Amino acid sequence: METYHKNRQVSLLFLYLCMCGAICKTIRYSVPEEKKSGSLVANVLKDLKVDVKELSARKVRLISKSSRQYFQLDSHSGNMVTKDKIDREVLCGQTDPCILLSEIVLENPLQLHRIEVQIEDVNDNAPKFSKSQFLFEISEQTPTNTRFPLERAQDSDKGENAVQNYTLSPNEHFRLDVQSHSDGSKYAELILEKPLDREETPQLFLILSVVDGGFPKRTGTAQIIIDILDANDNFPQFIQSTYKIKLPENIPLDSLVTKAEASDRDIGSYALITYSFSQVPDNELKLFRLNKDTGELTVVGPIDYEENNYFEMNIRATDGGGLSAYCKVIVEIEDRNDNAPEVTISSITSSLSEDSPPDTVVALFTVTDQDSGENGRTTCTININLPFVLKATENNYYQLLTQQPLDREKVSAYIITITATDRGSPRLTSTRMINVHIADVNDNPPVFQMSSYEMQLEENNIPGLLIGSVRATDLDMEQNAKVTYSLLPGKVGDDPTSSYISINFETGNLYVLRSLDYENMKEFRASVRALDSGSPPLSSEVIVQVLIVDENDNAPFILYPLQNSTSPSNDLVPRGSEAGYLVTKVVAVDRDSGQNSWLSYELLKATEPGLFTVGAQNGEVKTMRPVNKRDTFKQKLIVVVRDHGRPVQSTSATLSILLVEGFSDPYMKIMEMPKDEVVEEEDRSLTMYLIICLAAISFIFLLSLVVFIGIKIQKQKKFIGNYNSAPNFPAGSNFQGNHVDSSTGPPSQAYNYEARASVSEDSAPRSGGPGCTVNQATGAIVNSGQNDWLSYQ
Secondary structure, three states: OHHHHHHHHHHHHHHHHHHHHHHOEEEEEEEEOOOOOOOEEEEOHHHHOOOHHHHHHOOOEEEEOOOOOOEEEOOOOOEEEEOOOOOHHHHHOOOOOOEEEEEEEEOOOOEEEEEEEEEEOOOOOOOEOOOOEEEEEEEOOOOOOOEEEOOOOEOOOOHHHOEEEEEEOOOOOEEEEEEEOOOOOEEEEEEEOOOOOOOOOOEEEEEEEEEEOOOOOOEEEEEEEEEEEOOOOOOOEEOOOEEEEEEEOOOOOOOEEEEOOEEOOOOHHHHOOEEEEEOOOHHHHOOEEEOOOOOEEEEOOOOOOOOOOEEEEEEEEEOOOOOEEEEEEEEEEEOOOOOOOEEEEEEEOOEEEOOOOOOOEEEEEEEEOOOOHHHHOEEEEEOOOOOEEEEEOOOOEEEEEEOOOOOOOOOOEEEEEEEEEEOOOOOOEEEEEEEEEEEOOOOOOOEEOOOEEEEEEEOOOOOOOEEEEOOEEOOOOHHHHOEEEEEOOOEEOOEEHHHOEEEOOOOOEEEEOOOOOOOOOOEEEEEEEEEEOOOOOOEEEEEEEEEEEOOOOOOOEEEEOOOOOOOOOEEEEEOOOOOOOEEEEOEEEEOOOHHHHOEEEEEEEEOOOOOEEEOOOOOEEEEOOOOOOOOOOEEEEEEEEEEOOOOOOEEEEEEEEEEEOOOOOHHHHHHHOOHHHHHHHHHHHHHHHHHHHHHHHHHHHHHHHHHHHHHHHHHHOOOOOOOOOOOOOOOOOOOOOEEOOEOOEOOOOOOOEEEEOOOOOOOOOOOOOOEEEEOOOOOOEEEEEOOOEEEEO
């Protein structure tokens, strides 16, 4: 039976090798065991049909199909050498032939070559018996030619190096017959040739020798002690000579395999039968136990189909008289799906660039299952919704490939679960985790937090002041996400932008480089670029608008009446004027804006308090009561103009008012006079008016010329003060500043003023007398013909 089992194993191995040859090329080598590490097995260049350069360029790899790597391949020479010393007996035990399977993997293109290395046996083990002495109790009535099987010697070597012959020391009663099992192993039986006589020889001592066929030959010996028993003429008899049992692997311990039953026709002690193993290897004794009293065979060790699927045991039944009978128990192990598939990674790319094209190889792995049949067939999958796909190749190899474009900014790493499932019942599954990190590529430009920035800066600032910052973020990482900032070339007026503002290239902080004046500049713009440090670098731009915030740094300026005149004009008020009589109007402006330019008027000081009042919002000077003859002829008023800024700025205007007699009704007095007197008085009055107008026009023209020249000089020197002179009153153009004209808010930019010209009581009628007007551009008083009203705009 052992021979049958051995042949069956060889046939299965041959069938497996033929199937493999259909899908991949098989290369076979052989090497004797016990070769030292580094011994040459073969050079694979010729068998692979490649040269040394191609072997290295195609990343050749030698992959062992066992858990341990026994060989290694030199990619520079093509030599396959032993990695460690190989002991065939430890590696394969009694399996013959002893073959180590490996695979040579060539990439670009992928090519697999199956390598079979047969480990050749050398005679490094001597045959030996399990015991140094064997005791036989043989009845003296044993007939001649009775056979007594002897326990076979164990030799770890195989083939010719295994046990080849047994010899027995010379004696007159027994001879030795050497037989072979079905697996070709040798065993010996004692054959009784001459009847025994206990009275002549109660005990025999024989030497059993065993020799193998190696070179040099190795031998082992054991002593056979034969006790001659008294008469027992009946042998035990088994019910069956052979028991054939089928057991599933992984059967529970202490399970009953079979019961070997024998009977003896004798009675008494000769009929008492005990059971024992005969010629059973040590490894089987660890798996099975025989009850010596009942003959029950039970399982005491784990039964694994993948380790051994066939057992053959001899059971001896011995009666009380020492007579024995033998039977054979054959146990065949049935495979069960008790091995989950195994995933073995051959190569893996742990870091993958996000711009990797589709079909990029991420990992190469194999899936194996130690079970047989459907239990050993496997399928392989990965978790869904991933940009990867599995591609099956030859001999249970799989490639993990990229399927879709990768984006590190969306997913920076993948945990890929490889699930291998067999087709057994129940199905078994195993998993293997692969971590793939996505390497960053500079594919994202910096993005500013805002589409545009607006920053405010108070005027009269300190140079170097921080006015704000811009921030840009980059979805990339590390160097690709490191952002620097810079100003783009540009102009603010006639000057470059870089003379007004600077930026910290690391933080994006913006600093003003000069002190700014709201009255000269309300705002300016700058362009900022954010540049990452990738290759090639990417950038983005943003507009920064800087608004200058007004401060109350300008005091109100008096437009009318002018305060820098060497001979200030006097306003005329007729005595007898009623309360609410409009005397004049103080007009002021403020170069500031907003609340800082809102003006209010207040009468600070007067010659006669209570006679005049000033409108808080419009600056109109009016009488509070009728003017009488007791009031002083010359009145002096001081009007204070204040803005609403913080702190409050103010300035004052001094008004000179003359109270004249009869100024309000000159026409009526002229009508009462005789005609001759009227003509004479009219000529006199006309002459006086002409003189006054010419003098006033000349004075105002000279004054305006001086003011105009002074303003030009101040502008050229770029003098900025609190209105020490009149720079805010431009000559030659309409003034565009802000000033107050009514109580409802800031007034419009142009005003009309009217003032009566000073005339005597004998002046001509209003319809025929000469008049003066104030030039709207220069402020000069000129002759206006028959009208006696002054117009100022």
